[in-house]
Structures are given as C-alpha cells and as structure tokens.
Amino acid sequence: MDKDYIGEVIESSTGDFLAECLELNSSPPFGSFVKVAGRSPTIGLVFSVSTHSIEPNRRPTAYGKTEEELRLEQPQIFELLKTEFRALITGYIDTTGAHPFLPPQPPRIHSFFHPCDADEVRMFTDTSDSLRAIMNAPRLPTDDLLIASVRGAWMAHNRDTAYLVTMGKDLSRLIRDDYDRLSSIIRRIAQ
Amino acid sequence: MKTRTPLGVITKGSLIEGLEMKLDPSQGVEDVKAGKFVVIEGAKNEFFSMITDLRLDATNPEVLIHPPQEDNPLLHEVLNGTSTYISVCLRPMLMLEKGQSLANDETRPVKTIPPHFSRVSEAEEADVARVFGSESMGDRYFNIGTPLDMETPVCLDLSRFAERSNGIFGKTGTGKSFLTRLVLSGLINNEKAVNLIFDMHNEYGWKAVQESGVGKGAFVKGLKQLFGEKVAIFSLDPKSTRARGVQPDHEVAITYDQVAVEDVIPLQEELRLNPTAAESAYLVYAIYKEKWLRTLLSQDGKDIEEFAKDIGANPISLVALHRKLKRFERYPFFVDRLSGPDAVDTMMDYIDRGIHIVLEFGQETSVLCYLLVANIIARRIHENYIHKSEKYYASQDIKDQPRQLIITIEEAHKFLNPFTAKQTIFGTIAREMRKYFVSLLIVDQRPSGIDEEVLSQIGTKITALLNDEKDIQAVLTGVSNAAGLRSVLASLDTKQQALILGHAVPMPVVIKTRDYDEKFYRDMGCLPPEERKKKTKKDIADLFGEAGEVVEDLVAVGSDRPGNVVPFRKR
C-alpha cells in the first residue's frame, strides 16, 4: 500500500469524483490538484470540501467547547465525522504523456489519491485548458475555483509573473464579455 | 542575416487603404513611431513598409468605461494585447521577392498584399542596405542619414538624383540649409554633377553658423572648406566676402547690357510693376536692343515721357518702370563696363572643368537682387547649355557631352510661383527636365507657393517638418499612397528629421539626417590640419620617396591655405 496516500475515491463518474480523506479535516485545499493512482492516473481539481457525519441520522450538535476540549472529553464524536471532497477531472496521464481532457474511464472506486507535486501541477497548468474546463463545468463555485487554481499553479511555477500574465490573458478570452467579472477575478488572483 | 525583431502580425487592410497590424503586447507602443521602417514577411514577398498611424483599440467598451485601477497592475498586463490592444497602420512602399535585391533602376511597386497574420518586424541593417543600397556598392550611393531608431545608413541614389530637378522643403528653422549642404556635399564628393549655387545668405561657401542643436552657435564648414579647389566662390559683394575671412575666386559684376527684358519681368511682384511694364520694356528693347536698360536708365525724369512717346510706349507706365529700375544703379555690382573677364564666361569655364560654383551675395541680400542676378546668370548659362547640348546631339561624340549641371536656388516660390514659373528661366529649366543637362535643386519653405506643374516635375523631394496643410498637400502632389505620408510629415521632429520620397529612393523613408560634424568632414576627405600634414607627408613619401623632404618644405609653406595644393585622394 502507498504509504503517503491521503484518501480514497468513493464515487466516480466521467467528469468528477468524490473522495474521502484519511484524516478528518485534512482535505487537499480547495482549488488544488490531486492525482488518483491507477494505470492511467487521473488528475482532479478540488472544488468542494465538506465535513459531516458518517451516518445520515446522526448529526453533530453544538457543545460549546473547543476542539481540543472535545478531543479530551468527547473523543467519540470525531469518529463519527468524515471529511470528503469533490474534484473536477481535468486530465489524465497515460503512456503517451499528459492529456488535458477527460479520460476514457473515470478513476476506480477505492483508488488512492495524493496531492500533486509541483511538477505535476505544472504539467497540467502550463496551458489554460484546465481554466476552460472550470468555466464549462456546471454547479461549481466557478470564480473562486478559477482564482484558487490559478494561484496554486502560479506557486508551482515559482511565482513567475510572466506565467500569471499569460494565464490572465487566456482568462480574459474566456470571460471576454463580462469585463466586470474578469476584473474582479484578476484583482483577487493578484492579492 | 540577423533575425529581425518582431513587432506584430497583420490583421486587416487593403491594397488601396494600407495594412493594419496588431502590435505584439510585449512591444511598448511608445517605441513604435510614425515613419518607422518595417518589413512585412509575406508568404513569397517581403513588403518594405512605413508606419503611418497608431490607434488604441478595445474589444469591449466596458473596459474603457471602467479602466483598471492603480491597485490592479495584473489587470493592466492581462488586458494588454487581449481586451486592449494597439493597431498600427502600415503603408507598404516596396515589394521584393524573398532573397532578391533591388537591382539598379528597377522599381517594384506594391501590387498585392501579404496574407493574414504575416509577421511584421523591425527592419534590419541588411534590409536597409538591400533597399537603399550602401556606399560600399559604389559612388552612386551617398549616405544621407539613418532611418528612425536605427543606426544603418540610408543612401540616396545620386545618379538618379542628378537626373531630375529636386526639392528640399521644410518650414523655417528645420535645417533645410544643412540638408542642402549634405546633398551638395554628396554630389560634389561623388562627382555626380556640377553645382551652381545661388547662395542668398552666404551659408554654403565658407563658414556658417550652426543655428541649434549640439554645438549651437559654432561654425560649421562650408563647401569650399570641405572640398578645397573643387569649389570656387564667386561674390557679388567681395568686401563682405573678405570680411568673413575668405578670398573670393572671382568678383562678379554685371553690366547693364547684360540685363534682358526677360530678366526683369519676373520681378514684377517685387518691383510692383504694372502689367504694362513688360510691354514698355519690350518697346524700349525693340529699338535699343541690349542697350535698352542703359538707355532707359540714362533718361532723366522729364525726358521719359518724351522718350515714351518716341518709342510708342505708355508714358505713365514707362515712368514707373524707369523709377523702379533706377534702383539697380544702387547695386555696387552693376557696372558700366567690366573690368575683368565676364563672370558668366568664367563660370562656364569652371563648369566645363567640373569646378563647383558658389555665388555669394554678401550684403546684397534683398530678394530683388537675388531674383535679378539669379535670373540673369541662369538665363545665360542655360542658353550656353542649349548650344552645347545641340552640338552634342548632332555629333554624338562623348567629348561633346556637357556636364550635368544642377542649379541650387533658395526662396524658390519667388521664382517658381504660378505666375513667374511661366516667365523665368527656372520654370523653363524645370519643365525641360534633363534635355539640356541642366536641372534645379530648389530649396523652399512654402512649397504651396510653387507652380503645380513645376512641382510635378520634381524628381526627389527631401522634406523636413511642414505644418501648413497646403504645403503638405503641395509636397505630396502626384505621390501615390499620399494619405499615410501626410501624418508622417506632420509628426517629424523640428530638427534633423526629414522624409525623402521620389526618384532617388526606391521607397519613401523617414531619416534622421546625417550629422554635419567632424566625422562628416573626415568622410568627405577633409582632414584636420595636423592629420592633413601627416597624410600629405605620407602621400609625398609614397610618391617621391627620398626626394620627398624637399617637397615637404614646399608643402609646409602653403599647407594652411586650402585650394593651393593638390593632395591626392585615393579612392
């Protein structure tokens, strides 16, 4: 078994997957890239992180205590919670290389995933294809995801300003009709 | 060939209206100037073009209504080239197949356009040389300056230049004299034609004061200083000439008999002569022939009316004519009799020998004087040339071929305005082109005052800054693709920049004029005294070997006076 894996896929479909994290509250950050192990590893972009009870009929209530206090005095409640995230599939890697489009098969259930390292992030963010995937996907916090993923990719590119400008320009083509929106997004990316 | 710096790609345009390119976002718009020389790389051809206009564009009007704030520099950069971009208008001037050079005397007008997204780049040294030639290719090419923001020399094809009449234009203070000096130096240095310069303000012969720029107030060398005995200074006012430190080679005097009626008629405006004055003059001439002026002037006030009756002229008009022509008597160079050889004959002699002439007017700087003298002399020379040419055409003997003569006149609009153009010799010369081996170099700040027909005969125009719409229009008359050049003309620097278009250049080009400085002097072969001494020593040593020492001493005596020694110029 992979020692460093941080979670497991529990639902999978062509465009996105749901994964459960090994550790509570230790999801890969919103807007970051993860790699799902497999013969053709799939790359996903985290767009929704949630923590909730593992049993639908048992829901957390307020205790009025800090987490530390609860760990000391109500340790069982943490066993009943899990952290999950949903990721948008933005590409995959096979023997011929990295492909910034949907894989033929979605990742298999119970596959392990890791956060992508800087090289992998760069591989999939050198071009702005993932931005387009974000724009086209329904039911996501699109603007925030754009901001988070561009910032993450910028870090992976060693904070190269030229890269940021290039991505910004690609983004402006994608959002060409809504200058207000573009302006707001660019401003928040640069913060 | 060194790779050219890319500027952008062609996005729109047409053959008639010119092309438009989208400036690459990495290029700053402020580095791209109107008049800049660029190359469009089409599929088969290269289009040598000039930038004529620049425009700011935006894809979305929203961007302009809510421009990015100071605190959002990333947005500035992002918008640059995507939502906001620069369009640059280009005018292709010349089309060459890739790899081809411009062979002599070929014109390659632009007949088609490059395809979409053709790359546009800054012109390189090799491009400039390819289009305009270079001095290394022969002495028909003379370096006149550099294109905007480039270091490579642009060459004027002097052979073609000398084939036609040419013009140097620009509003007052834009350095026309310098341009003229440059061109004349080229012509003299490369021996393309003999020059006769009517130097109204004593600028060309010996020293002149630099009006502005680095070294303002300093003296620059005149043609004689540069070229020594190749140039002769004739003076109408020898006293003035000497006062400025130079001995004229010939003092010019004119007798009354040398003045023809045709010489006076162009002065109508200056003298405010009545239209009937011409008639009256002709009437006098009819009887007295060459002595008409002498005779007329010798009349006294009262006698003129009678005199008029005698000849059948209108008395009032003749009186007026008399009064006005009386002014001539005040000119010191008007004499009854010549004391030395005839000035014009001497001139012709010099011209035949290939020596260039600068005619100084000294203190006689009135327009009237200038017009009169220029007309008189030019007419005689022209007559002379007609004879020579006809003789040559008859014999077809190369020995008989007269030397190409270029006459330089300033304030040309006085000579060549629509009225006088038909009447002065200069109008005739301009119209005749090179039939009789004489052409003009007109220098003027009001080209709109020049007769249209004359302007259309001008082969090459070298134009500094012009503001007046009419002047710009005049200069661009008969030029294809004039629309783009108009804005270029209006955007020239006030000094040291000019647009050259016409016969002597394959395509219009904006240049920063060559500096008229020590380096230029050196290039023209004029060395500073110490260096000259060394060079002479060397030359003597080459020539005479051991006997050189004797010659050296001889040389030392006269070495400071230019024109007295013949240094060999190795080509």
Place this chain on the structure above:
Amino acid sequence: MLDLSAVKRQIDRMASDQKRIQNDFFERIDLSVHEARGWSDDWKALSHDVDVSRTSWLVARLSGPPDAACPAPPRPRQLTVIAADGSQIFPDRHEISSCYLLNIGYVVLHYGTGERPTLSSRPFLYYREEDLYEEWEGRRTAVTRESVGIRRGALEFTFLADLSVKAREEGRSVVGLSDGTLILWSLEGRPPDLRAATLRTYLDAFEQMRQARVPVAGYISSPGSADVINALRVGLCPEEPTNCDRCPYKTDRRERPPEIDRGPAPLPCSPIEGVTDDLLFARLLKPGERSGVFRSQSRILNDYGPHRIGFFYLHTGAEIARVEVPQWVADDPELLDLTHACAVDQAEKGKGYPIVLSEAHEKAVVRGADRDLFYKFLRDTFVQNDIRAEISLKSLKKLAATV
C-alpha cells in the same frame, strides 16, 4: 433535531407516570419520602427488620440510612470507559436456513488524553448443529430468541472484560459499563446446567475485572424497580417479623361488605405501594448525587459468589438511574467513587444517558437494510454453492421488490 431516544424514554415514563398519577400518586411519594427520612437515624432497626422479613416482593437490604445522599466525587482527568452491547439477527423460519448472527458493538473511550477512541463491532455467525440446538437436562431443543439473548449477553461481558483488562495493562484507569441489569433474573427457574454454564461466563468476566481492579457497572435507565420502597413498606409493617404469607391485614378484607368494597382494603404497607424507587430518589437526591448502596435479594444472586450485586440510585441531572455493581465494587470506596463519578460524567456527556452505552448500542445495532443485506449474502452464497435453501412463500413476496 429531535433526540428521539431521549424523547422515547420520556414518553414511556410519561405513560407510566400517567398510570401512577391515577392512583393519587403524589401523596404516596410524599409519604415514602417521609418514611425514608424517618428511618435515617434508626436505619439499623429497619435493616434488621428487612433481614428477617419474608415478603412476596423484592426488598432491598440496607447498608446505611435510606435517605443517604452522596455528592459526586470528581472524575479523574484521565479515564478510560468501556462498554459492549450486542444485537442479533434471529433465526427466522421465513428466511433461508437456520442460523443466527450476533453482533457485538464495543466502545473504548479515552478521556483526558486526546487519544482516538475505539468504536467497532464484530459479528459472529452461528450455524453449526451445536449452535442451533441446545441440550439441557438431557433435552434437545432448537435455540430460542431467549437463549440467543442470553448467549449474547454473555458474549458482551466477555468483550467487556477482555477490553478492560487490556486497557488496564496499558496502565489506564478503567471503568466498564453495561446497559441493563447485572442480575440475571431470567436464569431463575431454568435448568441448573444452563444456569451454571451461563453464569460461569458472566462470573468469569466479572472475576477478570475484579482481578484487574476495573469496576463494572450495569446502568439501568428509567428503572421501574421498587426494592427500596419495599424496604420502607417493611418499615411500615407493624408485624414483627414481617411475613406477607401471614399478613393479618389481608384477611380483614374478606369481611367487608361487597358493595362498599371498591378495591382492596388498604394494608399498612399500602400507602406507599405503587411508588417506585426512582420517584422516591428523585425527591431525595440532587443532581450528581447517589443514594447509599443497597443489596438486592434476588435469588439468582446466591450463585454469584463474591460478585453479589448491589445497587445505588443516581440523579444524572436528567433522570434517576439505577446503577448495579458487584459487591467488590460496592465495598471498595475507591472503585465505588470511580464508578459514581464516571456514571455522572457519562450521563452528562450523553445528554441524559451514558454516551459510551449509546455509542456501543449504535455499533451493535443491525438495521433493517443491513439485515436484508445479510440475508442477501446468504442467498447469493448458497446459490453460488448450489445449496438448496428453504424459502417460505411469505419472504418470496418480500424479495420480489429488491431485485
């Protein structure tokens, strides 16, 4: 959101309360309180009376004043609380094969250390002949729900003991809790060999825990017991010794004219009859307090040896609970205090019911969907292995929907 289990308990209580109210209840309670207080000084006398009495009802033996109330001692900062609970899928004539499943849920909660708890369960499938049929006193019968229940209970305690001992070996302070009574009433009157065998498992478990000095307690929510009230009733009885078989007051009733006799004539011990211990102690105890320890006189306890069960009542803040402990816990002040503190803390954490017990229950319970899945596995495996299975018509109808 509604805490359904808590509400359910209250509804049950309400229903039973309703019943009691009908009997003019509050006066009775007052009286029992009065009695309890009355014996405070002279409790030894009452104790003696109780010891010598012969009653038809279960009477608690006293070890101190009946109205004693002990405040909750502080809980040690670090404590491990363990519970095990079980559930079963019974043999069902409508489903395939006779087998049954026991599912033991077990929970180990560490307090004060921040360690992760254990919340888990283990299933046990019984299908062998010897599991499906029992032989007691020479008689062979198929297992019943009840016997499976007993087996289950024993298994729970086995788990509880093993986990407690292991935790103790790690140097922890441990308390083991169980849901429900430690007194195996149901074994009374059963065949001796069955009794002995079952008790053996429980008592071994208790012994393990005793050796490890881990107190074990049975926690009963909404206790309906009246042992202590019954002791007070003995106190009300004028007879000495009290002997219900020879109660003189019962005979008087026969002489009453029928038309006046609307109900049984009140006996001297009647006034507090019907009151249950929790109602009494609800008045005697403040939140967090426990009563004194009483001894149960349930006959089965004679077989318990050193593990005879005593009990106390505890005011959890939300209700009165009955906590049963073996004698060796009751007699050991340290263990008793630990148990008391733990029970109070647990009930508070669980918002009225010990959290460890509700978690163990959650882990143990086999819900409808799991049950169906279990049978599905059975079916599929049987089919794969080509074993003929018995299916009744009733369940065939049920099955149709799922495929």
